[in-house]
Amino acid sequence: MHKDRHFSGVIAPVLTPFGEDGTPDPERFVAHCQWLMDEGCTALAPFGTTSEGNSLGVDERMELLEELADGDIDTSKLMPGTGACSLADAIVLTRHAVELGCGGVLMLPPFYYKAPSEDGLFRFFAEVIEAVGDDRLKIYLYHIPPVAQVGFALPLIGRLIKAFPQTVVGLKDSSGDWNNTSAILEAYPEFEVFPGSEVFLLDGLRHGAAGCISATCNVSAAAIRKVYDNWRGGDADRLQQGITALRQAIQAYPMIPALKAIIAHYRQDPAWAQLRPPFTPLAEADARKAVTTLADAHGFRLDFATAA
């Protein structure tokens, strides 16, 4: 265990439930966050890609974060997504998260304009850090080139760490490319690196990663936590094989709609299956098939007995 880490372990990019009117549902949201912490998540990353975070408005993100703070969630365990295409929105969201006591923020680069220069991206983060002007700010860079298209190349990461060693403390690597993750781990050993999938959890931990931040933590945090807690044990490889197989089975479906369909099924709460456009829910037959396949082939089920 790395003594100085701000975050480590199993972190869920929390799904965002919507009410009948299409607006985010704070009650279901807080209950899901509480259940995830009970299931073994070490922290939560609301407003990530899996959260449909970029489909939420600036005000909606701030209101939901306040609901978590009011809902007995320890904000020091929160790493909300506060990135935005707009410098102004990124500053507002980041400042708000720091003021609520969030232990960190997970920041996308500005992702509308493609192929920005290293200088431009560096300046973006420098201006956010300067504008927020708070030593409590801890930034985790969110590298997800398959979706954002704009990412963090090694030299940019190094430049940000060097300029802001107390602030730019880690990265989520959702490149899906283990070579990229291991290159970052090797280049910046003190950096808190989280692969974006539990498929890389054991390999990551063996090479100095801090844990993982993964969509599927929304439904399988307990099993993923078991790998995290036992990664030095003799059983680690077998446990990893189990969570890898489950991840791959879920990945056979469109990830966000599938996760929501699974939760809707086990909570017996159809409203949970709703998504905000541009996403659409899984067709009913596909949702049924996903649940059945996971149960039959992987013994997968969810127990919401602990939920609020």
Added chain:
Amino acid sequence: MHKDRHFSGVIAPVLTPFGEDGTPDPERFVAHCQWLMDEGCTALAPFGTTSEGNSLGVDERMELLEELADGDIDTSKLMPGTGACSLADAIVLTRHAVELGCGGVLMLPPFYYKAPSEDGLFRFFAEVIEAVGDDRLKIYLYHIPPVAQVGFALPLIGRLIKAFPQTVVGLKDSSGDWNNTSAILEAYPEFEVFPGSEVFLLDGLRHGAAGCISATCNVSAAAIRKVYDNWRGGDADRLQQGITALRQAIQAYPMIPALKAIIAHYRQDPAWAQLRPPFTPLAEADARKAVTTLADAHGFRLDFATAA
């Protein structure tokens, strides 16, 4: 001239000037808009790609639009960008534009999540239109796949027109692909289609396009307007060659920094050259070279005598 068109002619996606503190400068912004209308723009499209529109915050966009309304700009001639990744932000921005009397809005699709389904994109626009719930709303779809990655395929355009014939009235095609523009013109002859570059202006007009919405209108609206006004004349091809050559000369530089450098030079106002990250200004030598090349090879110069 098509009698029922809401917009037509030469439309500038207005550059956004920033003050010393990095925030948008309303005074320079309003003055530039007034000058553009004096130069021959038939309408203005603030908060487009050229405007660094996606680098502006939701509040900043609304405040700047109010400055235009207060600054004697006829809001019926405004087609502000109100698209956003977030349905909530898109609704807020679109409603605000309609309430200010804007003649139209230019809407990007939600562009964070890649490869959304046709259903998901249709539902996004349907929900914006329903939430705004105002007959005055006129939407121009903003197709710019090289930047947004997410675009409007022909069947989606047709479905939106069919469902909302009074609301979804046109499209800006910044694909840079004339085959795409002409396919849309052919499929939907009543649709108000604007190529995203004056390079396609004359061809566009000859095939039923409504005009063009082009970055370079920020510095060469008068020449582009001349093509628009004389497209049936014997001189049309020669005039088109002139604006095509100028566009290509400007395009040799990064477009947005180059346009700002040109305006800063001729206004003798270095602040105009500022950009918001992730953009960075042109190096001084490049800026000088751009101005000199355009002046020497194209006789290009700007006259701000008419500016406020």
